Amino acid sequence: MNYRLLALLCLLTTTVSQLFAQGGQGSGGAIPTISTFTTGMEKHPGYMTFYWDAKKGKIWLEIDKFDTELLYYPTLAQGVGSNDIGLDRGRLGQEHIVKFQRSGPKVLLIEPNYSYRAISNDPLERRAVEESFAKSVHAGFDITAEEGGRVLVDLTPFLMQDAVGAVQAITRTRQGTFRFDPNRSAMYLPRTKAFPQNTEFETIITLTGDNPGAYLREVVPTPSIVTVHQHHSFVQLPEPGYKPRAFDPRIGYGGIEYFDYATPVSQPIMKRYISRHRLEKKDPSAKVSEAVKPIVYYVDPGTPEPIRSALVEGTAWWNQAFEAAGFKDAFQVKLLPADADPMDVRYNLVQWVHRSTRGWSYGGSISDPRTGEIIKGKVTLGSLRVRQDYLIAQGLVGDYAGALAPNADPMMQMSIERLRQLAAHEVGHTLGLPHNYIASTHNRASVMDYPTMVAKIKGASIDISDAYAKGIGEYDKWSIRYGYEQFAKDANEKQSLDNIVNDMHKAGLTFLTDKDARPEGSVHPATHLWDNGANAVDELKRVSDVRKLVLSNFSEKKIPVGTPMATLEEVLVPMYMFHRYQVEAAAKVVGGQAYTNALRGDGQPVVSTVPVAEQKRALDALVATIDPAFLAVPKSVLALIPPHPFRYDPNPREVFKRRTGLSFDPMAAPEAAAGMTLQMLFNPERTSRLVAQSAIDPGQLSLEAMLDQLLAVTWYKADPSDSYQAEIKRLTDKLLLQKLIDLANNQEATAQVRAIAGLKLSQLKGKLNASNANPKVAAHHFFALDQLRRAEGNVADVKPTNPQTPPDGMPIDTGQEWLAPACDWHP
Structure with missing residues (x-):
């Protein structure tokens, strides 16, 4: 050769x-065989076998399941630490049903569109729907090696991406312009693992950017470089056998919904099913039976005591509800094993998360988008929240004789009681339940309400021994029965579920949630956040009495000896604003309507206007909260709060805004509180309802009557003899004037609302006198006349003093909109 x-x-x-x-x-x-190509690589066999190429820092994925659906979802394994940005440790991303599909030398990762289906045995009918709506291709891979029907692809580029949307979160919160930096990103092998039913990958992801905002500067060592860990989970879908359960709007459940184009025209095309864990009895014929596979929740072992025990106890409350649904020990709570990966889909997790400021806690889940079956429940609890609870207890009952309070136990006990309730609340979200904000009016019937502490007057002191409910609520038992009760094989499930709801109504319980309670202009008189009591007006009066006693007893003994006196302000804020959420509750009585999520033929009341006498009672109670005597900070307290010392700068969200520089502003707290009440009453939706309800029933409370009453206690009333209260009254007058001007020009209000507001401004102008003998009153009237003249010409010429807003309230108790999966922000 x-x-x-x-x-x-x-x-x-x-x-x-x-x-x-x-x-x-x-x-x-x-192309080479897989065994040849992967020589020298580290093999990880499992649900999706992968190879680690240490020399190149690459993950090679072996695909042996084509056109087989699986579940993919990203999570944030290590977070940023800012409540405002929302990138928390353990935050769940959106789940996706995906499948690998081969096309020649290429593999696509395709997500079918399960929002539009045809539940039919006819393949052509199903294909017609499938071809009518778009799919999503998440990634494309070139085949690198192949062997025995299996192919090998480079998964690394797919893993090296901002899968949870951290860049978008930073942009949305105006924290700078950031981008993914591949040169500072890599695989994280300690949490990259393959299991029989799931394969997990974790990456170190770095974002770099310009002009980092204050939130980032607060928590990131070099704010222009943000490094987090992101996690990718590929999970085998649940085995067949789960039966979706129909949704009923009268009892709260989140879930899935989709269009079914195989539905007969005479029936609704939208199908709605609830989200729930799979739970089956070992003995279906028994009234009470153990579960084939119990629901187990694991608590983060990184939680300190005594908080850890409180979280375990509160989470375990749900077993009471599952017992009511016919299960024995079907809901269990354990500590997460030290060597377990909290991102592992096999663990339902209650996770303790740290942030730089107090913030929301929330519960979410990863569920099967096809059926609504919950695969993983995940709770995020903010660690600083308990300190806010303790601060509130400190303001209510603190009495420090020295560095420690002799009655510290009640303060810590109240905080622990809140943590138990909080754990139960957030776990409830992961079981499928949304908020039920009407439950507090039924003797604290649900942990899915937002509770505020119940503080009672006992003699000359405050009693917080019954601050929070102890155990699961009666509504919670009905809701778990609806979602999880197992019926006999020959039972009519629809009728059985309907019976549960009807029996719940007979017990005096009902369900209303976020859309009914959160909007400022919401209408139901009994559906609120952070309220208590069966009647909002009565509770406002009771809470106002508690506030009055607390402020009258407020002294330097609210903080330990050796603590800067200026820090008294942080304790004062939640005490002064103690009535804030009950004001919101009572305001909804004005122009309010009671209603239910009634179905035709179920016998529930549908809708009715709140009786005029109750609306007037509410207005009287609200007017009392803008009385100068109510708003004045006790002068004894003003004498206790100096400017904050060096290195003790307060969080500006936790103290009153001020116009007086470093010194405590004695007008800021009254301005914030009065502005809060007026903001609620002048809501354009509420004022529009007042016009409408008095048109339908002239005997009802009208907008004119409400405005006349407010003017009577402000502009048309003489100043108090106390000079401080007189200045507060003039401040409230100006706030009311600005609200009237705003209402008269508010395009969201009806034309008649604007007309009535304009008329009241004209009537007020005729009664003002800028030549009053009292120079303070003369200046006050001169200011008002000038504002009115400007408003008559061009409202844009009005030069309002922007009213001070109250210090942050929510999350005064933690919680969040129900998220499944979490995203997210349960305020």
């Missing part, structure tokens, strides 16, 4: 082999 030809052949053979080893493919040649 020609030696030159032999040498050339050897060279070509070596070159081709090198190309194969690098994942290359000769023109028209075969």
Whole structure:
């Protein structure tokens, strides 16, 4: 043989082999086998087997399941630490049903569109729907090696991305312009694992950017470089056998919904099902039975005591509800094993998360988008919340004789009681339940309400021994029965579920949620956040009495000896604003309507306007909260609060805004509180309802009557003899004037609302006197006349003093909109 030809052949053979080893493919040649290509790599067999190429820092994924659906979802394993940005440790991303589909030398990761279906045995009918709506291709891969029906692809580029939307979160919160930096990102092997039913990958992701905002500067060592850990989970979908359960709007459950185009025209095309865990009795015929597979929740062992025990106890409350649904020990709580990965889909988790400021806690879940079956429940609890609870207790009952309070136990006990309730609340979300904000009017019937502490007057002191409910609520038992009760094989499930709801109504319980309670202009008189009591007006009066006693007893003993006196302000804020949420509750009585989520024929009341006498009672109670005597900060308290010392700068959200520089502003607290009440009463939706309800029933409370009453206690009333209260009264007058001007020009209000507000401004102008003998009153009237003249010409010429807003309230108790999966922000 020609030696030159032999040498050339050897060279070509070596070159081709090198190309194969690098994942290359000769023109028209075969690609290498998986076993050959992965020689020297670290193999991880499991649900989706992968290989770790340490030399190149790559993950090679072996795909042996084509056109087989699986579940993919990203999570944030290590977070940023800012409540405002929302990128918390353990935050769940959106789940996706995906499948690998091969096309020649390429593999696509495709997400079918389960929002539009045809539940039919006819394949052509199903295909017609499938071809009518778009799919999503999440990634495309070139096949690098192949063997025995299996292919190997480079998964690394898919993993090296901002899968949870951290860049968007930073942009949304105006914290700078950031981008993913691949050069500072890498695989994180300690939490990259393969299990029989799931395969988990974790990456170190770095974002770099310009002009980082204050939130980032607060929590990131070099704010222009933000490094987090993101996690990717590929999970085997649940085995067949789960039966979706229909949704009923009269009892609260989140879940899935989709269009079913195989539905007869005479029936609703939208199908709605609840989200719930799979739970089956070992003995279906028994009234009470153990579960085939109990629901187990794990508590983060990184939670300190005594908080950890409180979380375990509160989470375990749900077993009471599952017992009511016919299960024995079907809901269990354990500590997460030290060597377990909290991101592992096999663990329902209650996770303790740290942030730089107090913030929301929330519960969410990963569920099967096809059926609504919950696969993983995940609770995030903010660690600083308990300190806010303790601060509130400190303001209510604190009495420090020295560095420690002799009655510290009641303060810690109240905080622990709140943590138990909080754990139960957030776990409830992961079981499928949304908020039920009407439950507090039925003797604290649900942990899914937002509770505020119940503080009672006992003699000359405050009693917080019954601050929070102890155990699951009666509504919670009905809701778990609806979602999880197992019926006999021959039972009519629809009728059985309907019976549960009807029996719940007979017990005096009902359900209303976020859309009914959160909007400022919401209408139901009994559906609120952070309220208590069966009647909002009565509770406002009771809470106002508690506030009065607390402020009258407020002294330096609210903080330990050795603590800067200026820090008294942080304790004062929640005490002064103690009535804030009950004001919101009572305001909804004005122009309010009671209603239910009634179905035709179920016998529930549908809708009715709140009786005029109750609306007037509410207005009287609200007017009392803008009385100067109510708003004045006790002068004894003003004498206790100096400017904050060096290195003790307060969080500006936790103290009153001020116009007086470093010194405590004695007008800021009254301005915030009065502005809060007026804001609720002047809501354009509420004022529009007042016009409408008095048109339908002239005997009802009218907008004119409400405005006349407010003017009577402000502009048309003489100043108090106390000079401080007189200045507060003039402040409230100006706030009311600005609200009237705003209402008269508010395009969201009805034309008649604007007309009535304009008339009241004209009547007020005729009664003002800028030549009053009292120079303070003269200046006050001169200011008002000038504002009115400007408003008559062009409202844009009005120069209002922007009213001070109250310090942050929510999350005064933690919680969040129900999220499944969490995203997210349960305020």
